[in-house]
Amino acid sequence: MDYPNDQAPGAPVRHGIPEHGRIPKYYAVKARLDGLIDGLGEGDPLPTERDLSEQYEVARETVRQAIRELVLEGKLRRQGRGTVVAGPKLEQPLSLASYTEGVRRQGRTPGRTLVTLDRFPCPASLAAETGLERGESVWHMERVLLADDERVGLESTYVAVARVPRLDADFDPDSSFYGFLHQQGIAFGDADERIETVLATPREALLIGTPPALPMLLIHRVSRDSEGRPLERVRSLYRGDRFSFTTHLRG
Structure with missing residues (x-):
């Protein structure tokens, strides 16, 4: 009878990780570790690398x-010099709902930290993409997105100064x-979105507080008001x- 190498008569008892052919150790x-995580709660610490290496030999x-x-899969996260169990991923709907609404649906508290707010003449590339007039004054606002004070994203918004002239003051x-636009009497009509996966640049990683080259989800959105402008x-x-x-699909 054929026995696995570590179960043959006389084979030494092994408590570590057995060899599995070509499967990486x-x-x-x-x-x-996946099984260990299932028995822990969000924020619980993982044993040290030294302890785990001794346990699994x-x-x-x-x-x-x-x-x-x-960590890359979002099941663990670094905290100080250790590693803890991460919470469930935030589910963001692909809709005209704002980031605020999506995070609140998960029972989390949304927040943002302003990186920059400035204005500049609309370049040809932005004008072609949005339908704005080339050279007209445009606001650029960049903010770090937060969920329960955890940095989770980075958002850059471009909007014509003529639509919200007192953005910097009000x-x-x-x-x-989106709530601010609603207060200004501006109603959303529709939007086009494109989603792709990218790697964080060194600057983006620094702002979001992640390791360099972390896989990211990038969403491009161009929206229009209820009158199609x-x-x-x-x-x-x-x-x-x-x-x-x-997203919800209907046939």
Whole structure:
């Protein structure tokens, strides 16, 4: 009778990670950690790399690689010098609903930190994409997106100064821009969106507080008001380990 190598009569008892042909050893460690995570709660600390390497009888680099993948998948997150269990991903609807509404639906508190707010003449590329007039004055507002004070994204908004001339004076950067537009009597009509995956640039990673080259979800949106006039162009960058997007389809 054929026996697996570690179960043959006389084989030594092994408590670590067995060899599985060509399956990388870190993958088996990752599976063990997945099971460990299931028994822990959000924010609970993971044992140290040293303890895990001794428990699974593998090199610390093997444990480190398994943890690295679980961080990228959003199941773990770095905290100080350790690693803790991450919370569930935020589900953001693909609709005209604002970021604020989407985060609140998850029972989280939305927030934003202003990076920059300035104005400049609309370049040809932005005019062609949005329907704005080339050379007309445009606001550019960049904000870090927060959920329960955790940095989760970066948003850049472009809107004609003529639509909201007192944006710099009347708008609270920590609040919903869509709510502000509604207060100004501006109603949304429709929008076009495009989604792609990208890697965070060094600057984006610094602003969002993530490792460089972290996979991100990038959404480009060009919206119009209820009368079909150009309204805004938004570039929203979301952490791939903290967000998933949902939509409802009907036949």
